[in-house]
Amino acid sequence: MTGASIGLLAAGGAVLLGAAGAGIGALTLFNKVIPRQDMVRVNLDEMADMAKWEEYKKVIHPRKEWLLARPSEHLTIKSRDGLTLHGDYFPADETSDTIVIAHHGYTSMGMNDCSSMCSFFLKKGADCLIVDNRAHGKSEGKYIGFGILDRFDCLEWIKYAVSRFGENKKIILYGVSMGATTVVMTAGFKDLPKNVKLVVSDCAFTSPYDVFSHILKRDYHLPPFPVMNINDELCRRKAGYGFKDYSTLTAVKDTEVPILFIHGKDDNFVPTYMTEQNYMACRSPKDIYIVENAGHAASLYENPEVYETKVEEFVNKYSPINA
Secondary structure (H helix, E strand, C coil), X not given: CCCCCHXXXXXXXXXXXXXXXXXXXXHHHHHHHCECCCCCCCCHHXXXXXXXXXXXXXXXXXXXXXXXXXXXXXXXXXXXXXXXXXXXXXXXXXXXXXXXXXXXXXXXXXXXXXXXXXXXHHHCCCEEEEECCXXXXXXXXXXXXXXXXXXXXXXHHHHHHHHHHCCCCXXXXXXXXXXXXXXXXXXXXXXXXXXXXXXXXXXXXXXXXXXXXXXXXXXXXXXCCCHHHHHHHXXXXXXXXXXXXXXXXXXHHHCCCCEEEEEECCCCCCCHHHHHHHHHHCCCCEEEEXXXXXXXXXXXXXXXXXXXXXXXXXXXXXXXXXX
16 A cells, blocks of 8 residues: 555645745645655545455455564664664565565555565565665654655665675565655666666656656646746755656666566556656666556555566566575
């Protein structure tokens, strides 16, 4: 379940429309979206209607309960800017040559978004590390990174895994929504450790600028200028990054890591075309799976068997677990 919530953007947008100036509206929008949220905010309508949601819970709840009953170890590392980042490590039943590092969506946390897929990976024999992104869950941070900052944190988790488990430990990066953007952006690092063998990206947006502009146009019929330009400058001054500082479209042109792109065809929050753009621009080995009837971050729950088969086939092709 993802924390991507149009409610946050809508709240800022409502003020934006009634504000005397774009600057006031942009500041309100920034304050609703970029700082750390006090609670997990989930708009279930972004995933599915309530009838579907009841079916999805039949997938989510048993898997999460199974995962939480397993042995685990709580981990912390330091980000490059001094934040304490938290994660939970779940070892497979037998010694594994592979670890999955999983990243969640906006205003959510690792155990919410990644427990279902990590239960699958564990049963296939891989270790799993489920992390809380900066400014989410137990991890420190005042401002949400939207992949721009989180990619550096992901790189630190990768370095931790290599240091702890050795140079021969294979790493799979898995992410949903903002987490998918994070892992795709991470794949673009020139100094990415060779341990990273593949990426599974579920409904990534191409950049924060692109996804915020999409919401402004869709819900308020507003162009990006001047609201996004003002927000970009606010974010640079307050959070230390700009919305256009990096993009998945740049990362996929710079990486050699195989990437499986997944997206729900009925995703109204992050448009499906963003994953299609990523796929077309990607120069490394790749595949794409567009899931019929799936809303935002709901592809796994819409058709678990096919989703997991696609992931398993991709993993077996490029980096088989315990092979």
